[in-house]
């Protein structure tokens with residue numbers, strides 16, 4: 001099985017970290033190697049450009065890939081979004097010069113504008129859908145400088161904090177699309193010879209995401225305090241309680257969100273819990 005992951009850009013590191021957290025370890029090859037065998041049998045990582053991954057997966061050259069959904073849409077690739085990931089979030093916006101007396105899309109109607117973008121296809125269907133007359137200027141990056149240069153009037157580009165837009169005298173007036181990174185698959189993966197292994201891998205990937213930000217908490221509680229401690233705990237279903245040998249004491253175990261841990265510690269300690277142990281959760285497979 002082949003998994004295509006970005007070899008450059010801002011999705012490269014989080015994608016590799018995600019693959020490793022799933023339990024797939026790249027087996028050291030040359031730093032510049034673009035095909036890397038892994039600790040999983042017959043599973044290799046193919047290191048390619050983020051924007052090429054939708055086409056590579058559509059062609060079946062890799063069964064799975066990690067890329068941005070903006071690039072999936074731009075490529076118009078026939079692939080399936082299989083696992084939504086928690087990185088690569090971005091917003092593609094239409095931005096115009098701040099000096100323009102234009103606040104909404106409506107204000108642009110009737111004007112002939114030139115729009116610089118690397119998202120040519122996304123921009124084309126956006127303009128059609130919104131009924132805006134615009135000539136697209138295809139560029140490969142640094143879109144924000146194009147209006148300053150006079151190469152275009154406006155841009156359609158990625159914005160995250162908005163700093164780059166401001167720095168170049170631009171303001172966003174509409175969100176064209178919201179994007180995030182995902183694991184994508186070839187449409188035919190369910191019928192392919194690798195389908196069982198892919199399915200298992202997807203289950204583990206989802207389990208890894210479910211486990212993020214969750215902790216397991218163990219504590220010892222005397223019988224007289226048990227009810228009070230249990231009532232102050234969250235749980236996926238209910239806390240599990242087991243008797244400690246020989247005395248009226250219990251071990252209580254539950255799963256909680258990391259952000260709730262300080263409050264839980266304070267509550268259960270005040271209710272009489274002792275020997276509180278908190279452990280990381282690697283995966284939660286449902």
Ligand SMILES: Nc1ncnc2c1ncn2[C@@H]1O[C@H](COP(=O)(O)OP(=O)(O)OP(=O)(O)O)[C@@H](O)[C@H]1O
Pocket residue numbers: 006008009010011050051067068069070071088089090091141158159160161179180
């Ligand atoms: N602030 C951001 N700027 C650009 N892309 C972002 C940002 N935040 C998230 N992304 C997402 O990351 C992906 C961009 O990856 P890509 O490797 O093409 O660009 P990059 O990191 O800017 O590298 P380069 O432009 O140098 O090739 C897209 O899916 C995009 O939506």
Ligand SMILES: O=P(O)(O)OC[C@H]1O[C@H](OP(=O)(O)OP(=O)(O)O)[C@H](O)[C@@H]1O
Pocket residue numbers: 140141142143144157158159160161162163164165
């Ligand atoms: O809203 P901000 O927080 O300022 O971030 C957005 C900027 O970051 C990216 O540029 P990048 O550095 O990837 O350069 P590129 O345009 O050449 O890809 C993106 O293309 C914007 O220019």
Ligand SMILES: [Mg+2]
Pocket residue numbers: 141
């Ligand atoms: Mg970039």
